[in-house]
Amino acid sequence: MNYSKDSIKQIVKDEKVEFLRLEFTDMLGETKNVELPVEEIDAVLNDEAMFDSSSISGFSEIQESDMYLVPDLDTFKVLPENVDEDCIARFICDIYTPDGNPFEGDPRYILKRAMKEAKDLGYTVNVGPEPEFFLFKLNEEGYPIRKMNDRAGYFDASPKDKGDKVRRDIARTLKNFGFEMEASHHEVAQGQHEINFRFDNMLTTADNIQTFKNVVKDIASNHEYHATFMPKPITKENGSGMHCHLSLFTKGDSAFYDQYSDDELSATMKHFMAGILHHANGIAAITNPNVNSYKRLVPGYEAPVSVAWSHSNRSCMIRVPMTRGKGTRFEVRNPDPTANPYLTLAVLIKAGLEGIRNELDAGEAETRNLYEVTDNSVPTLPTNLKEALKALRNDEVLMDALGDHTSKIYLEEKEQEWNTYSLQVSQWEIDHYMNK
Template structure:
């Protein structure tokens, strides 16, 4: 007998829990740095989770709260219910739901919850008459494990871009990952081997921005879990191997109006982009340095963002080539008109990254920013003088510069909220300082016996 306070969706989840013989629920949420956390509860607690929430100690989560204000509450989103695909058939099922975090004392949504930060951005878009759709392209590497089950950087194949077996030895792994994703509600569009050895990409369809951010966390979890079943380690580290291409997470964005029309499409424009799309693009270009701190949040991210490895470092846009920061992809239909930000990498917190992209673009629309002309030449071939002639700036070259840019950009810093912005900057400043005082193997190999 269930409570009368439940929604129809919550009742449907309870019914499915019973039908699928689910014994445990993983209530997932994300910390400020993008790490997926979970509280596991018996499935019989599902109704209580919906009506009262599940309490946990927020002081143990990176960037959440201090010890004296540690009681937090998880409220599951029933729309995110999914059976976990990697349990053995003879076992009873386990399922997950993604949660919003609430402050126990105030009863209000917790301002340090990254999902809340994205919802704030979407509420701003809604007030302006838009819904936001997004589609990421997270790349990852598959590495062999050693005899102790620890990750190595030895790839399990020697394939290249779009290669087939026998060079691409991971096609069976990608197949199993796709089955797992589809079992969790994903609509997978394509998968292929990427440019570097051991590097892969699986694309899933666009969706509203909140669902997309939820999906990124699920994607990383499924990829890792199923790779482990094949005795492989999947990593979303941006640059695990030097001097080859790193892993990006190109992100496609579009706005739709209240009547369901694509606000980015204009048949009469040379690039089939509306005034809103041009202004949105201008907003992202203007705030690109600050966005980089969120979309490329690790020291390692900047080993990918260097010229020569197909990663965008130049603040420009193009309708043709991939050397620019933003690309306007070809669109078969008006509904498919969109812009693609190519700098993010898959180590980012997708909720925060999408939030700052959206705020930057909306700032561009609100201020009616002029979008510069597209650069149709290969910017990788430009020297510094020609980049200056075209007025092309570069992204921050390291995490320290990116965090400086974030603190200096009032619009993007404030978009994160006081709690997240201060905690994020604190954590990333510490990470960069730790990096600066460390001594790498490269330095030892180069200098130890030379000097």
């Protein structure tokens, strides 16, 4: 919805709003916020809300800590009562420096920059995400324990599925935020769930993913569950992904559809897919951003391992659904919901456009079950975070997509995460080696 400053002030008055929540996202994908009393509405709408950014991951040093929160008026929303019983209005904000320029480390700005590159080439990009999550029980003190909320499986119904009421409440709340809901269901693993909402442009979709994750956690807490987007919380169970369906348009028509080709897929689409496949290893450092991510990307658990594309083969990184015409799209299957959605979509756009520019070849669609292919004929995704970070560091296209500021700090932060993890002694190691 297109809001003006005057219409927002009128809604704030009519709804008796008490507080203004200014949300933004840090480098690692965490939602942050500052709340101001409603009396500061003029300062907020005049882009005068300042905050100390020195403790925000990926932002500025202590000596350059002052930043401005500039609200995107189209993201204005009075929060539903089941999210917060107080009357609060929310804005999603862009980060600006004191000299009035966009902050180069703001993930939202990084995505906007990638979208402009697509626009300059005559393209708009739409995305439909599929974030999955687990529900866990809480102990007496309200902390999560590793007991799932049910023992149901894929598409199971109540009473096996004990998360149906939670999903309905989530869907109702998201509708109040303006989401167009499509479907919700129990996923393959016990205690695992998926709720799908309609595709939109990349910026709106990234904003929606952040709102979605916050709502899921809030509503789960209302039902005395803990929701987690951790990619692989349970050993030997399917992990949680965030498949991203991408479609490219030019002048309102699908750039991916070609009714005269054998499979009705355009050369542009195959070049775009090829760009993503070509940069897949570096992309993984963003789409699969933590050490746990790579425990999901293993054979046998419906997560992709092979850097290839197919029409219906889910063992590939990219899958092309059967829909044609304006619905022609492809699904990137390796991202998981812990990824920063702004950075994820930025690197996917950048890699895809690079494929179009250089007319990269995606190769033939795979028909084999690539989980069973052992001859190294098909390249695979990184097996751990260290490999992915090395690929990102050596990928000039992706480093350019992130910008000098974010690429440097992101690599430092994640390499430290890997080093810290590598020093830990797990229970598995104790069980296997203590008596050797």
